[in-house]
Each structure stands twice: as C-alpha cells, then as structure tokens.
Amino acid sequence: MRDPLRRLPTGLRLWAALALCVAPARILVSQSPIRVFLALAIAVFAVCALRPRTSATRTAARVACAGLVAAVAIAAANGASAAVLCLIGALLLVGPLVGSRTPSAGVLA
DSSP, rough: OOOOTTTHHHHHHHHHHHHHHHHHHHHHTTTTHHHHHHHHHHHHHHHHHHHHOHOOOOHHHHHHHHHHHHHHHHHTTTOOOOHHHHHHHHHHHHHHHOOOOOOOOOOOO
16 A cells, blocks of 8 residues: 655655654653653654664664554553654654655655
8 A cells, every 4th residue: 555645745744743752741751661661752753754764763763663553552541642643653654654665756765
C-alpha cells in the first residue's frame, strides 16, 4: 500500500509527529512510564528532522515508533483517550516513513 501522506515533506512529518508527542506529555504528567517513551520519541524525531536522512536516523525513528506503540498501550490501559489519539496520529505520520523496506527519495533512508 502506498503512503497516503507521501507528498508531505519528511521533515514536516517528523516535526508534526514531535508536536503530537508533546501534547500528551502535558496530559500524562503523573504517568512516568509513558513520559519515558514520549521523551525518547520527542528527542529522536527532533534529531531525525534536523539531520540528513541516513540508515541510522531511520533505525532511530523505528525505535521511537516502537516506544510510541508502548506509550499507546499504556495510555489506552489507563483510559487516556486524548493521548491515545495524539500518539496514533504521530505513528500515522512517521510509521510509513520507517516501515517500508525500500525508502524513496526524501524519506528516512
């Protein structure tokens, strides 16, 4: 399946995903396991947005996405539906960039 957001620049998608990770961080202040995963994702997405796309940045973004999946699971278990929606939005923005085996031009290489 082709990426429906492929026309958006990779950097823009990474910054938008970062913003969607920051929003629930304020909601989930008391839930420290989620904060760890969100801090990881925020830092990694910022680094990936600022640096040239390489296999290392792609691997780092994959790890951040795995952390977001864990954060979604924890937030869902705690009934934080607003946080779940934000984090799923971030995954929808970045997931297709890191999920494909063959990167296209401008995508995390």
